[in-house]
Amino acid sequence: xxxxxxxxxxxxxxxxxxxxxxxxxxxAKELKLNMARGKPxxxxxxxxxxxxxxxxxxxxxxxxxxxxxxxxxxAGLPAAKRLFAEILGCRPEQVFVGGNAxxxxxxxxxxxxxxxxxxxxxxxWCKEEKVKWLCPVPGYDRHFKITESFGFELxxxxxxxxxxxxxxxxxxxxxxxxxxxWNVPKYSNPDGIIYSDETVRRIAAMKPAAPDFLLMWDNAYxxxxxxGEFVPFLDIISECEKHxxxxxxxxxxxxNKITLPGAGVSCFACSEANMAYFQxxxxxxxxxFDKVNQQRHVLYLKNKAHTLELMRQRAAIMGPKFxxxxxxxxxxxxxxxxxxxxxxxxxxxxxxxxxxxxAKRTLELCKEAGVTMTGAGATFPYGxxxxxxxxxxxxxxxxxxxxxxxxxxxxxxxxLAALEKLGV
Amino acid sequence: xxxxxxxxxxxxxxxxxxxxxxxxxxxAKELKLNMARGKPxxxxxxxxxxxxxxxxxxxxxxxxxxxxxxxxxxAGLPAAKRLFAEILGCRPEQVFVGGNAxxxxxxxxxxxxxxxxxxxxxxxWCKEEKVKWLCPVPGYDRHFKITESFGFELxxxxxxxxxxxxxxxxxxxxxxxxxxxWNVPKYSNPDGIIYSDETVRRIAAMKPAAPDFLLMWDNAYxxxxxxGEFVPFLDIISECEKHxxxxxxxxxxxxNKITLPGAGVSCFACSEANMAYFQxxxxxxxxxFDKVNQQRHVLYLKNKAHTLELMRQRAAIMGPKFxxxxxxxxxxxxxxxxxxxxxxxxxxxxxxxxxxxxAKRTLELCKEAGVTMTGAGATFPYGxxxxxxxxxxxxxxxxxxxxxxxxxxxxxxxxLAALEKLGV
Numbered sequence: 001x002x003x004x005x006x007x008x009x010x011x012x013x014x015x016x017x018x019x020x021x022x023x024x025x026x027x028a029k030e031l032k033l034n035m036a037r038g039k040p041x042x043x044x045x046x047x048x049x050x051x052x053x054x055x056x057x058x059x060x061x062x063x064x065x066x067x068x069x070x071x072x073x074x075a076g077l078p079a080a081k082r083l084f085a086e087i088l089g090c091r092p093e094q095v096f097v098g099g100n101a102x103x104x105x106x107x108x109x110x111x112x113x114x115x116x117x118x119x120x121x122x123x124x125w126c127k128e129e130k131v132k133w134l135c136p137v138p139g140y141d142r143h144f145k146i147t148e149s150f151g152f153e154l155x156x157x158x159x160x161x162x163x164x165x166x167x168x169x170x171x172x173x174x175x176x177x178x179x180x181x182w183n184v185p186k187y188s189n190p191d192g193i194i195y196s197d198e199t200v201r202r203i204a205a206m207k208p209a210a211p212d213f214l215l216m217w218d219n220a221y222x223x224x225x226x227x228g229e230f231v232p233f234l235d236i237i238s239e240c241e242k243h244x245x246x247x248x249x250x251x252x253x254x255x256n257k258i259t260l261p262g263a264g265v266s267c268f269a270c271s272e273a274n275m276a277y278f279q280x281x282x283x284x285x286x287x288x289f290d291k292v293n294q295q296r297h298v299l300y301l302k303n304k305a306h307t308l309e310l311m312r313q314r315a316a317i318m319g320p321k322f323x324x325x326x327x328x329x330x331x332x333x334x335x336x337x338x339x340x341x342x343x344x345x346x347x348x349x350x351x352x353x354x355x356x357x358x359a360k361r362t363l364e365l366c367k368e369a370g371v372t373m374t375g376a377g378a379t380f381p382y383g384x385x386x387x388x389x390x391x392x393x394x395x396x397x398x399x400x401x402x403x404x405x406x407x408x409x410x411x412x413x414x415x416l417a418a419l420e421k422l423g424v
Numbered sequence: 425x426x427x428x429x430x431x432x433x434x435x436x437x438x439x440x441x442x443x444x445x446x447x448x449x450x451x452a453k454e455l456k457l458n459m460a461r462g463k464p465x466x467x468x469x470x471x472x473x474x475x476x477x478x479x480x481x482x483x484x485x486x487x488x489x490x491x492x493x494x495x496x497x498x499a500g501l502p503a504a505k506r507l508f509a510e511i512l513g514c515r516p517e518q519v520f521v522g523g524n525a526x527x528x529x530x531x532x533x534x535x536x537x538x539x540x541x542x543x544x545x546x547x548x549w550c551k552e553e554k555v556k557w558l559c560p561v562p563g564y565d566r567h568f569k570i571t572e573s574f575g576f577e578l579x580x581x582x583x584x585x586x587x588x589x590x591x592x593x594x595x596x597x598x599x600x601x602x603x604x605x606w607n608v609p610k611y612s613n614p615d616g617i618i619y620s621d622e623t624v625r626r627i628a629a630m631k632p633a634a635p636d637f638l639l640m641w642d643n644a645y646x647x648x649x650x651x652g653e654f655v656p657f658l659d660i661i662s663e664c665e666k667h668x669x670x671x672x673x674x675x676x677x678x679x680n681k682i683t684l685p686g687a688g689v690s691c692f693a694c695s696e697a698n699m700a701y702f703q704x705x706x707x708x709x710x711x712x713f714d715k716v717n718q719q720r721h722v723l724y725l726k727n728k729a730h731t732l733e734l735m736r737q738r739a740a741i742m743g744p745k746f747x748x749x750x751x752x753x754x755x756x757x758x759x760x761x762x763x764x765x766x767x768x769x770x771x772x773x774x775x776x777x778x779x780x781x782x783a784k785r786t787l788e789l790c791k792e793a794g795v796t797m798t799g800a801g802a803t804f805p806y807g808x809x810x811x812x813x814x815x816x817x818x819x820x821x822x823x824x825x826x827x828x829x830x831x832x833x834x835x836x837x838x839x840l841a842a843l844e845k846l847g848v
Contacts, residue, residue, distance in 0.1 A: 037495070045485075045493045052479045058470075069469045069684045071461070099523045100714040107709040114539055115550065115574065126539065126550040142708075149708045150539065260493045263716035284566075284573045285531040290524040290714065292687035 003337030004418050016424040019416050023369060026409050031370035033406035038189070038348035039397040040261055044317050047310075048259045051300045055292065060299065068291040074283055075275070076267070080294040084267045086304045088219065088251055089235040094269045096278065099289040102254035102266035106216060107146050109250055109268070112281055113179070113214060114150050119247050119277045121212040125150070125179065134172055134181035136164040138351055138379030138390045140189040143182045143218065152179070154381035159188065163195035166202045173208035180214035186233050187221035190351040190379055190392040192344020197234055204239035206248075215240070215249040223311050224257060225346040226318035230308055237271060246271040255297055257348065258310060265297045321395040324403050325350050332411035338418035350393040351379070358417040359388045365413035371406050427761030428842050440848040443840050447793060450833050455794035457830035462613070462772035463821040464685055468741050471734075472683045475724045479716065484723065492715040498707055499699070500691070504718040508691045510728045512643065512675055513659035518693045520702065523713040526678035526690035530640060531570050533674055533692070536705055537603070537638060538574050543671050543701045545636040549574070549603065558596055558605035560588040562775055562803030562814045564613040567606040567642065576603070578805030583612065587619035590626045597632035604638035610657050611645035614775040614803055614816040616768020621658055628663035630672075639664070639673040647735050648681060649770040650742035654732055661695060670695040679721055681772065682734060689721045745819040748827050749774050756835035762842035774817040775803070782841035783812045789837035795830050 004012065054060060061069055064078045075081065076097025085092040098105045117124040125131050133152040135144055136159050147154060155172055158165045163185070172178050183203075185195040195203075203215065217236050225231060236249045247270070255264035270278070301307045326343045329352070333339050341352040354362055359376040366373050374392040377385040393410070395403050428436065478484060485493055488502045499505065500521025509516040522529045541548040549555050557576040559568055560583050571578060579596055582589045587609070596602050607627075609619040619627075627639065641660050649655060660673045671694070679688035694702070725731045750767045753776070757763050765776040778786055783800040790797050798816040801809040817834070819827050 039495055042491065045491065046482075048493075049482075055476045058473075061469075067466065067469070069472075069686055071463055071680075071685045101710045101712075104710045111535060111539060111709075115535060124550075126548075142711075145708050149705070256495075260716060261495045262493055262712060263714045281573070284569050285535075286525045286528045287566075288525075288686060290687045290717065292684060293714065293717070 013424050016419045027369045034372045035394050036372045036374050038394050054299045068295040071287045074288045077294045079298045090237050090269045096268050098266040102252040105268050118212040130177045132178045135381050141378040144381050163199035176209035179210050182216050184218050187347025190349035192347045200234045205243040217249045217251045219253050221347040226315040227345040247274050325395045328407035352391045353389045355418045356387045356389045358421050359391050361417040362413045369409045371409045429761050437848050440843045451793045458796045459818050460796045460798050462818050478723045492719040495711045498712045501718045503722045514661050514693045520692050522690040526676040529692050542636040554601045556602045559805045565802040568805050587623035600633035603634050606640050608642050611771025614773035616771045624658045629667040641673050641675045643677050645771040650739040651769040671698050749819045752831035776815045777813045779842045780811040780813045782845050783815050785841040786837045793833045795833045
C-alpha cells in the first residue's frame with residue numbers, strides 16, 4: 001500500500017471511507033478492552049499462587065532470629081536486604097525494604113526533601129524559591145505527577161536510543177534550581193530503552209550546581225526481559241561513588257511485576273550516609289514496614305538466580321503479547337508512513353509516535369470503539385505532549401486474543417486520525 | 425511501713441542500705457527484661473496463627489468481584505471499609521484502608537497538611553510562620569515526635585480523669601497558630617483514661633480560630649479491654665458533624681494489637697469531603713495499599729462481634745500482666761507515699777507518677793539492673809517532663825514470670841530513687 005502522505009486526495013478519501021466502515025463494524029461489537037496500564041494479567045498472577053502456601057510453619061515466622069510478625073527492624077528483614085542487594089548489585093546495608101509500593105517510597109523521598117531537605121541540602125525544598133526537575137520524555141506519568149504535585153517546574157529532556165540526551169542534561173544541571181531527575185534506566189517507561197553504560201557513567205560523573213541534586217533511579221524493570229537473555233546493568237550507586245557522587249542516586253525497585261502487583265515488596269537503595277539520614281527521618285514515620293510479606297517474598301524468590309527463573313516463566317506470558325503488538329503494527333501501519341515505534345525486549349510498554357497532531361484524536365476514536373488506552377500526553381510533563389504524537393501501549397493485561405482485537409481497533413483509529421490530519 | 429516522707433533520716437538510711445543490698449543481688453542476676461514498648465507477647469502473636477492459613481483457595485483472592493492481588497482500589501477493599509466502619513461506628517465511604525501502620529497514616533496526614541494544606545487551609549502549613557500543636561500530657565512519644573519533626577511548637581495540655589483539660593484546650597485554640605491536637609480517646613497512652621462523653625462532645629463543639637484545625641483521633645485501643653465488658657465509644661465524626669465541624673477530625677485505627685503488630689492493617693476515617701480531598705493527594709503517592717493483607721484480615725476478623733470475641737481471648741493473656749503490675753505496685757510501694765498510678769481496664773500501658781525529680785534516676789537504676797523501660801520524659805513534648813515524674817510501664821511483652829521479676833526490680837529502683845531524693 002502507498003504511504004498515506006504520498007496518496008492523492010481521492011485515494012485518501014476512499015481509504016477513509018473503507019476504514020470508517022471497519023470502525024463502525026468494530027464499534028458495533030461493543031468491545032471493552034484495556035491497554036491503559038502496566039497491569040499483569042490474571043494468568044501471570046496465578047503463576048505466583050505458591051506464595052500463599054508459604055508461612056505455614058512456626059519456623060517460617062523467624063528470620064535471622066527475628067520474629068517477623070512483631071514490630072521492629074525499620075529498614076526491613078536482613079534476609080530481604082540481602083536478596084534485594086544481590087538483585088540490584090549493591091550492598092545489603094544500602095537497602096531499605098518497604099511496603100507494597102515503590103511509588104510510595106519515591107513519593108516519600110521527594111516529600112522528605114520538600115519537608116526536611118536531603119543530606120546535602122542547604123534548606124528543605126519547601127523553603128526554596130523555585131525547584132526545577134528534569135523529566136526525560138516520553139516518561140512515566142506517575143513520576144511526573146509526584147514532582148508536579150510539589151510545585152516543581154518540570155523540564156523535558158529528550159530521550160535518545162541510549163537514554164536521556166546527556167548534552168541537554170549537562171546543560172540543565174548548571175542551574176542550581178534544578179534539584180533532580182527521573183530515570184527508568186532499564187526498559188524505560190514507555191520507550192523500553194536501556195540506558196547505555198556510557199550514559200550511566202556520564203550521569204554518575206555529573207557535577208550539578210545543586211549540592212543536593214537527587215537522581216531518582218527507578219529500576220522497576222531490571223529483571224523484566226520477555227525476550228532473550230537477562231541483560232546485566234551497572235550499579236549506579238558504585239558508579240556515582242567513583243565520581244564523588246555517592247549520595248546523589250536513590251535506586252527503587254519492587255516485586256510488583258514479579259509476584260503480586262498490589263501486594264509485592266518494594267525497596268530503595270542508596271549510600272550508607274543517605275541511609276543513616278533517611279532512617280532518622282523514617283523512624284518518625286513508621287516502626288517498620290510489613291516484615292511478614294518481606295519474609296514471604298524471601299521464601300518465594302530465594303535469590304537472584306531463582307527470581308530470574310521465575311521471570312522466564314512470566315516471559316512466556318508477556319512475550320507473545322509484545323509480539324502481537326509488533327506484528328499487528330507492522331502489518332497494519334508498517335508501510336503507511338504515519339507512525340514509528342520501538343520493539344523492546346523487556347519492560348511493560350510499547351511507545352508509538354503517531355503523526356504529529358493525531359495522538360489525542362486516535363485515542364478519542366479508540367475510546368469510542370471500546371478500547372481504553374493511557375491518555376494522550378500522559379508521557380509528558382503536565383500531561384501535555386507538544387507534538388500530540390506519543391502513545392503508550394500497555395499490552396500486559398488482556399489475553400492475546402483480546403489484545404489482537406484491541407490492536408486492530410487501535411490501528412484502524414490511528415489510520416483514521418492520520419487521514420483526517422492529512423485531509424480527506 | 426511508714427511512708428518515706430514521714431521517716432526519720434535514720435530510718436531512711438536503714439531502708440536505703442537494705443534496698444541497696446537487694447538491688448545488688450538483683451543486678452548480680454544479670455537480667456534482661458523489657459517493659460519499654462507496647463509490644464504484644466509471643467503467646468499473643470501465636471493466637472493469630474490462623475491468619476496464615478487463609479487465602480488458599482482462588483475464590484479467596486476475590487472480594488466483591490475485585491481481584492485483591494492486583495493494582496487498584498486506592499481507598500482499600502470495600503469489604504475492609506465495611507469492617508472498619510462497623511468497628512469505628514462510621515460509614516464505609518468515610519474509611520480509607522491503608523498498610524501495616526497507622527503511625528504512617530498519621531505521619532502522612534501531618535506531612536500532607538505541611539506540604540499541600542488541608543481542605544480548609546489558606547496555605548500549606550510549610551508556608552505558615554508558626555504552627556502550634558496541642559499535646560495532652562502525659563501522651564504518646566511517637567505522636568509528639570511527628571509534630572516535633574515538622575517544627576511545630578508543642579503545647580502541653582494537662583490530662584484529667586475525663587480526658588484533656590478542656591478549659592485549657594478552649595483557651596489555647598483561640599490562637600490561630602494552633603492547628604491541631606493529638607488524642608488517644610480510649611485507654612489513652614499512657615494513662616489508660618477514657619475520654620468521657622462530655623469531653624468528646626465538648627471537643628466536637630470547639631470553635632478553633634484556625635479554619636483548618638485538625639483533630640488527630642488515634643483510636644488505637646478502642647476494642648482493647650483486658651478486664652470487664654467492651655466499653656462503647658462515641659463516633660467523633662458524627663459528633664463533630666452536629667456542630668458544623670465535620671471536617672475537623674481524622675480517626676486512626678489498626679489491627680496491629682489485634683492480629684500481628686508488624687503486619688496488621690491500618691485505616692483512617694473522616695468526612696466524605698475530607699476523603700475526596702485526601703484521595704486526590706493520595707492518588708499521587710500510591711496506587712493503593714496491600715489488598716491481599718486487607719482481604720486476609722476481612723476473612724480473619726469477619727465483623728465487629730467476632731473481633732471482640734478475638735479480643736476476649738487476647739485479654740486472657742493481657743489481664744494477668746496488668747494485675748501483676750497493679751499487685752506488685754500496691755504491695756511494694758502502695759504505703760510509701762512516693763508514687764501514684766492508674767489501674768486501667770484496657771489499653772497497653774500503666775502510667776505511674778513517681779516523686780517529682782525521681783523518674784530519670786529510677787530508670788537509670790532499672791537500666792543498671794537489666795530492665796529496659798520507656799525513657800523518662802518520653803510521655804512529654806520534646807521528651808522533657810518538667811516534673812521528672814511520669815513513667816510509662818508497658819507490661820505486654822514479657823511473660824508473667826518475667827514481668828514479676830521486672831516489676832520487683834522496678835519497685836526497688838523507684839524506692840532507691842525516692843530515698844535519694846528525700847536524703848539518705
